[in-house]
Amino acid sequence: MKRTHSATSLSMENVGQEVVVNGWVNTRRDHGGLIFIDLRDRSGIIQIVINPELNKEAFHLAENVRSEYVIAARGKVLARSEATVNPNLKTGRIEIHIEQMEVLNTAKTPPFYIEDGIEVDEILRMRYRYLDLRRPEMRDNLMLRHRVISTMREFLDKEGFIEIETPMLGRSTPEGARDYLVPSRVHPGEFFALPQSPQQYKQILMVAGMEKYFQIARCFRDEDLRADRQPEFTQLDIEMSFVDEEDIITLIEALMKKVFKESNQIDITTPFPRITYDEAMLKYGSDQPDLRFGWEIQDITELVKDVDFKVFSSAIAAGGVVRVLNAKSCGSFTRKEIDELGRIAVAHGAKGLAWINVRENELNSPIIKFFSEEQIQSILTALDAHPGDLLLFGADQAEVVAKVLGSLRLELGKRLKLYDESTFSFNWVVDFPMFEFDKEERRFVAVHHMFTSPRNEDIPLLDTAPAQVRARSYDLVLNGIEIGGGSIRIHRRDWQEKVFSLLGLSPDEARDKFGFMLEAFDYGTPPHGGIAFGVDRMVMLMRQRDSIRDVIAFPKTQSASCPMTSAPSAVSPRQLRELSLKIRDK
């Protein structure tokens, strides 16, 4: 009994036809001497009716089927009576009256319900992933993911890009995150590394004259996992030759427009707003600003630099800043609610949280006593504060204040529902600094990565003031989450060597780790640049999920293991011996 139709391909147009459906028993009801089964397949659900008068044998079979049994059934499509139409079902106007039935496989009772919105321990869902993925929302996640990725491919193919597969077994060049290593059997004591990204290969492909490369690439980072991190993740990786920033930004805006439209019927507006790194840090306290709502942070350092309030003056004296988030309409917050904001501020690095509650004819605040009436007025005027506003102050080094007020802004934006959850708000962040000083390692590290080109006009600063050099990089942010980033790359050996040296790599180390790249630069490397996107994160945001695990077929737990297969696992002594390895006792 081979399927003639998928469940939801049937409609009123098929009434009278004999059809065969295959699928899973979603539910079974016995009513009025008949058995009703909601049959589920990948497409959705259709009701089948088993009447003992039509086929006694089928009825006996049906009496014994339970949820998740796999069945095949042949019968005639009939219209339901008006009274029994189910408006919640795509196929709710029809049902199939069964003439023949077969049980293809039985099923034990699943450990959780196969339906949306279940509240089940995620480890249990992962252990029985094959049941979890039967739930419509999970199936839809994977189907959208397929659609997103295939639309990306189709778009890039039309634009003349070719997809090239780069190796998974590469060389370990530990910079940034930890590599996953793969021991070599043929070369005892040596290891491959799984790629953190195909960065070096894609640049080499530009040297090779491929001009327009892309890849949906699996990448690996052996890091401690957070909610939105996985040991392996999927990246849309793009690189082009003979281009500048504008070419890549234009391409990506067209790509996003098409992907959102074709895979998810969402219209997005291009071009996306661009904001400099400095402005993003100042106004939104983040280099991934969420522009779904306003609430810009304001700097009042100049205004308060002479006040007596020690929290402000000492921060400014230490080279810091004073900034304010005007929490509009939060004037009604209770002391308890404000104290909670204070705890959030402290959790993000603040020493405390100064605030002014602006009421109709008074100010409520523990700090106004430190200011003159005039000073207060000038602050309120500068901030354009009105009754009902709650002013939240940050006074510290600029990066601390940004983090604290940026976090409060996001927290309140979410709590007060300042934006429509179904909005998709994109923006570019540009003009990142090339380097930031890592206080722990006491050296400069690359903000983007070490192959990023400095801006031409900043080249002289490489020698004199590296911290001021701006990079030719760009990040794409969606709803306050970075989903992609890239840069125009260095294509000259001398510049690359200079950057390696600024990042603390000796010429020997540079040659050892990246010698082949430096050498490649000697053989006619074109100007080039690219970008990479986190596909998991993008699909997660499109589906408004909180975890990328919900858009990955077989994710790992936060301890990087798989409850279904029990990977990782011990291996045989013979396997270890072949790899010339011993386990080190703790």
Place this chain on the structure above:
Amino acid sequence: MKRTHSATSLSMENVGQEVVVNGWVNTRRDHGGLIFIDLRDRSGIIQIVINPELNKEAFHLAENVRSEYVIAARGKVLARSEATVNPNLKTGRIEIHIEQMEVLNTAKTPPFYIEDGIEVDEILRMRYRYLDLRRPEMRDNLMLRHRVISTMREFLDKEGFIEIETPMLGRSTPEGARDYLVPSRVHPGEFFALPQSPQQYKQILMVAGMEKYFQIARCFRDEDLRADRQPEFTQLDIEMSFVDEEDIITLIEALMKKVFKESNQIDITTPFPRITYDEAMLKYGSDQPDLRFGWEIQDITELVKDVDFKVFSSAIAAGGVVRVLNAKSCGSFTRKEIDELGRIAVAHGAKGLAWINVRENELNSPIIKFFSEEQIQSILTALDAHPGDLLLFGADQAEVVAKVLGSLRLELGKRLKLYDESTFSFNWVVDFPMFEFDKEERRFVAVHHMFTSPRNEDIPLLDTAPAQVRARSYDLVLNGIEIGGGSIRIHRRDWQEKVFSLLGLSPDEARDKFGFMLEAFDYGTPPHGGIAFGVDRMVMLMRQRDSIRDVIAFPKTQSASCPMTSAPSAVSPRQLRELSLKIRDK
């Protein structure tokens, strides 16, 4: 000077237009006070002409450029005079007269010529892969590969398949080939394994109700490498629910037709011939028969079972066979040539090679003296032998004879050019045995793999005669090389347990390694089956190359290393410590 056109997008239609091209200096010629540069980009070549009277500065730049310099040039497209048209170049009727030029990067002299058909040590080509890939034939290989894969994806997408990414970090279940292992940092002493194929995941996806899955999947085998093997390779992986063999065979024939047509303009005829395993072994001496030419092997065991010739009679007495390859038109072979065939036979396991050279009025052969005139005549008649034929005999166990005569058939087919090299001859091999007895391991091993379903009618034989059980598997062969294989899978736990046990897995081992699959079978597993194709091999055959390394961007050497990046390499003591590993001294 941003590119306005790729080199070969220009034609007579652009004459008179001002254009900008970017690319590499393929060659430079100075002639009659002008400089001629063949400028190469990904699309091909265009000639640019630098005239000092048009722009002195550009001319001075051009005087100093050498091969592989990267340049940008602006100028006017002009038609060449009839005398200077180059018919070998797509753009040979035009040239660009340069008004402005810029050197974007310089280049050292490459270690080999950037042109097709070079004879250069492959290790050197791999070390400078970025130069090797600039050669048109290598670029075309990668572009065809992209086209093949994107056509596969497009076809399967339209057929309702969804691509689902399965994990690279899986569980080691050593069966068959050796796994590449990945040590876990979080779980000391435990390892992930890189997938040899996504077999278990794709079956789990069928249990999950995905119904139609595919993936262009990277797979890994840590085996000793042959010419057509790589540590990592790419597989088109397909699985479907509610299907039988016919559904998959029909799907794949349509897929191949489309891929060959759209990616390479080759028309292939479907349906492909099907041949049983037994017939393939008998007639072609191989389970990957090359059907580009006839020359079927014939069995004469019955005919010669009573002759006195000891080589034949003792082989038959030991349960063996006598078979003949009629090497048509090889009757003119010299004794030396025949001796060489003998050496090939011995290399493939024969003890020697008996032969009869059929001449106009005589037979030339060292063995006819052992036969009566009558016996000889009945052999010649059975074989339909004619003057000019060379009969090559194999007498041994069937598998040895098949290998020997099958190899001779292939060798002679190639040497005598019995087929057109540009032919693409597909066939299916079906009805494989489920098991073969591994003499070394003294147990049955799976011919396809352990999840393959036996034929329904052979199920009773599982208990009584496992060697006679036929599998529901099918291999696709192209020009004598297996490019894909698959099967209908077992979907019942009891059958799977029975097969595990026949393959020598104790219930404990089965539960330890495949417990999650057995458990999954308890929860409503649909009937399902699938297939997988070697993409590298397919593209290699399409491009008529001898090595898959020529269709992989960054392949490994036969000692599984990368001459460009020097992977694998030693890693830091800190990395080893974090992974709780020590290197074992040899």
